Amino acid sequence: MSELVELTIPAKHRYTEVVRACLQAFLEQIPGMAETDTFHFLLFVVHEACTNVIQHAYDKGLKGATVTVKTAVDEQTGQLVIELRDGGHSFDPLLADWPPPSSWQKETHNHQIAYRLLSVPEPDPLWETSRGLYFMAQVFDEVLYLPEEGNNRWIMMKELDLVAASESGKTILWS
Amino acid sequence: MLELKTQGLKGVKVLNLSGRFVAHTAPQVREWLLNAAQKAPARVIVDLGGVNFLDSQAIGTLVQGMKRCREQGGDLYVCGLQQPVRVIFELMRLDMAFKIFENVEEALDAFQHTESAVDA
Numbered sequence: 001m002s003e004l005v006e007l008t009i010p011a012k013h014r015y016t017e018v019v020r021a022c023l024q025a026f027l028e029q030i031p032g033m034a035e036t037d038t039f040h041f042l043l044f045v046v047h048e049a050c051t052n053v054i055q056h057a058y059d060k061g062l063k064g065a066t067v068t069v070k071t072a073v074d075e076q077t078g079q080l081v082i083e084l085r086d087g088g089h090s091f092d093p094l095l096a097d098w099p100p101p102s103s104w105q106k107e108t109h110n111h112q113i114a115y116r117l118l119s120v121p122e123p124d125p126l127w128e129t130s131r132g133l134y135f136m137a138q139v140f141d142e143v144l145y146l147p148e149e150g151n152n153r154w155i156m157m158k159e160l161d162l163v164a165a166s167e168s169g170k171t172i173l174w175s
Numbered sequence: 176m177l178e179l180k181t182q183g184l185k186g187v188k189v190l191n192l193s194g195r196f197v198a199h200t201a202p203q204v205r206e207w208l209l210n211a212a213q214k215a216p217a218r219v220i221v222d223l224g225g226v227n228f229l230d231s232q233a234i235g236t237l238v239q240g241m242k243r244c245r246e247q248g249g250d251l252y253v254c255g256l257q258q259p260v261r262v263i264f265e266l267m268r269l270d271m272a273f274k275i276f277e278n279v280e281e282a283l284d285a286f287q288h289t290e291s292a293v294d295a
Contacts, residue, residue: 044228126272128239
């Protein structure tokens with residue numbers, strides 16, 4: 001596993017910029033990555049995930065509320081793993097207004113209840129909200145939501161193409 | 176930080192944005208758009224040429240403004256999309272919702288042609 005970057009921010013919109021800047025610095029270590037659409041998608045979706053947590057998990061406000069973001073890449077498999085943790089209230093995805101219950105698969109993950117995001121119907125372009133989970137499902141290979149006692153975790157995984165990096169001779173991605 | 180510059184060109188209200196168009200900067204844009212769409216026909220161009228990042232709150236703000244403009248017999252066109260913004264528009268298929276142009280001049284021409292067609 002590469003270096004692990006862990007960042008905790010106050011659960012306020014203005015601090016999501018710090019998460020984006022951190023992820024950008026992390027991804028830019030991969031040669032050629034910054035020129036790809038995937039690079040922009042990842043910055044966007046992680047920003048959206050943080051925004052969703054601030055809006056929904058902390059919608060009633062909570063003094064001292066924080067969001068912790070962990071980012072790492074497995075150099076062997078090229079898998080990017082991003083984990084968000086918050087101390088807000090949980091929700092049951094199967095009872096939510098959007099996306100429909102068929103978008104989720106309830107399962108057990110390390111002896112815990114988890115909800116796997118399968119696919120989300122394409123939102124109407126004229127909707128003013130409800131795009132975040134669609135983006136997450138589009139961009140990541142796997143998205144898991146784990147409601148836990150006193151906090152929530154989102155685990156998002158995506159396989160990155162690191163072949164270009166090794167072919168360029170720059171094999172040390174994470175110094 | 177998001178900078179707003181406004182101008183009126185040929186009966187069209189133009190909003191030039193520079194910076195990050197996100198949840199905590201979107202309200203000032205929403206306020207401007209809703210104000211601009213108060214009188215019919217509401218013709219608005221939002222130039223995103225200086226925007227290096229936007230989020231779904233920003234998209235929602237543009238959609239809301241566009242719907243309000245159409246209710247007032249006009250429209251909201253967007254232009255100048257840079258790669259970080261363009262790829263998000265494409266992923267969300269927002270070209271189905273908005274008329275998108277390369278720059279302000281092209282968007283202005285489109286409004287002029289629309290006006291000519293209506294007059295004819």
